[in-house]
Amino acid sequence: MSWSSEEMSFMAHAIEVAERGRGRVRPNPLVGCVLVKNGKVIAEGWHDHLGGLHAEQMAIHDAEENGYSPNGSTAYVTLEPCNHHGRTPPCTESLMWAGIKEVVVAHRDPNPTVRGNGINVLENEGIVVREGLLQDEAAFQMQPFLHWCENMRPLVTLKVAMDCDGNVDDLASESHRFTSEASLDAVHYLRKEVDAIIIGVETVQRDDPALTIRRVESEKQPLRVVMDRTLRIPQDSRLLNDEHETLVLHSQGDEFEWSQRMAPAEDGFISPEAVLRMLGDRGFQEILLEGGPSTAQHFLSSGLVDRVVLISTDTQFKQGVPFGISNEDLRANDMEVVNEFDWGGDKVHCWSKKGLGWPTSSWPTPL
Ligand code: AOF
Numbered sequence: 532m533s534w535s536s537e538e539m540s541f542m543a544h545a546i547e548v549a550e551r552g553r554g555r556v557r558p559n560p561l562v563g564c565v566l567v568k569n570g571k572v573i574a575e576g577w578h579d580h581l582g583g584l585h586a587e588q589m590a591i592h593d594a595e596e597n598g599y600s601p602n603g604s605t606a607y608v609t610l611e612p613c614n615h616h617g618r619t620p621p622c623t624e625s626l627m628w629a630g631i632k633e634v635v636v637a638h639r640d641p642n643p644t645v646r647g648n649g650i651n652v653l654e655n656e657g658i659v660v661r662e663g664l665l666q667d668e669a670a671f672q673m674q675p676f677l678h679w680c681e682n683m684r685p686l687v688t689l690k691v692a693m694d695c696d697g698n699v700d701d702l703a704s705e706s707h708r709f710t711s712e713a714s715l716d717a718v719h720y721l722r723k724e725v726d727a728i729i730i731g732v733e734t735v736q737r738d739d740p741a742l743t744i745r746r747v748e749s750e751k752q753p754l755r756v757v758m759d760r761t762l763r764i765p766q767d768s769r770l771l772n773d774e775h776e777t778l779v780l781h782s783q784g785d786e787f788e789w790s791q792r793m794a795p796a797e798d799g800f801i802s803p804e805a806v807l808r809m810l811g812d813r814g815f816q817e818i819l820l821e822g823g824p825s826t827a828q829h830f831l832s833s834g835l836v837d838r839v840v841l842i843s844t845d846t847q848f849k850q851g852v853p854f855g856i857s858n859e860d861l862r863a864n865d866m867e868v869v870n871e872f873d874w875g876g877d878k879v880h881c882w883s884k885k886g887l888g889w890p891t892s893s894w895p896t897p898l
């Protein structure tokens with residue numbers, strides 16, 4: 532199918548407005564829609580937050596609010612319209628009632644409950660449907676959703692900060708921050724992008740981190756997940772005593788209200804696959820791994836790390852604990868450097884599984 536530059540600009544507009552829901556729609560995808568009549572955009576809509584209107588329905592309302600009838604217009608929508616009664620009524624019905632004559636779709640919806648049906652239903656009602664316009668761009672925007680539909684597990688980003696010799700901790704001193712202010716901000720932006728943060732219990736014992744989003748504004752906090760096979764987590768740790776949720780995964784000992792039992796793998800560690808499957812079942816699509824070297828190694832050797840944000844500082848530790856994962860190890864895991872940043876003097880290398888790409892040119896910080 533060939534598309535005119537005008538059509539491409541309408542779909543690009545729909546992708547642009549879809550961004551407005553970023554951070555608020557999980558486990559749903561970002562979706563945008565514009566209505567076009569006589570070559571002019573008369574309305575825009577996007578899925579703004581979970582439980583809110585779907586993009587098509589918001590666009591139809593917007594047309595009416597702008598004093599236009601949606602009747603006879605063409606809808607450019609980034610995702611195939613749904614045909615199911617979920618948190619909202621089916622978009623197929625809204626489009627039919629509004630008298631939309633044509634629907635242009637960027638990407639099909641792989642969600643098993645809506646798969647293929649939306650387009651068929653519209654066509655059966657005599658609405659012209661064309662699909663595939665800016666499909667790759669739309670797929671990139673809803674990557675965590677598509678990845679989750681396909682694999683039923685979240686995308687995993689590993690974050691590591693190192694001294695100039697590749698060490699992640701200094702046993703000669705108390706745990707302290709050694710990255711730049713800009714790097715600290717970036718990590719808080721990264722936390723904002725994810726649904727959960729995973730760490731190993733050693734990190735809790737050593738650092739007693741809060742793992743909350745504090746340096747940048749956020750409406751929600753990620754779930755904190757501690758891999759703690761033998762339930763060693765100190766009862767007075769921050770993670771267990773603030774108002775936010777923490778999930779402690781262990782495989783023996785008493786069951787606590789906030790904890791969850793997981794079976795350990797043969798090597799005695801809780802299996803990363805099982806953790807990601809469990810989080811995937813709960814609709815989690817993006818995970819940040821902030822754990823120490825052994826947690827990182829575990830996920831990496833299971834092939835379950837999709838992206839790595841490697842922060843290198845000028846600091847030199849006296850008694851360094853090596854990260855233990857080399858660039859060669861990352862390459863052997865089919866990863867490549869896709870972006871480089873300078874965050875307040877820290878050198879940052881962004882690695883990604885081949886073909887996955889990087890969410891935006893400045894991700895995790897805003898464009
Ligand atoms: C659309 N337009 O704007 C979105 C769609 O349970 P619900 O109502 O929140 O629906 C969730 C599913 O609907 C979601 O997983 C995806 O398959 C589709 N999302 N569909 O027609 C939209 N956000």
Ligand code: ZN
Pocket residue numbers: 585586612613614620621622623
């Ligand atoms: Zn819908």
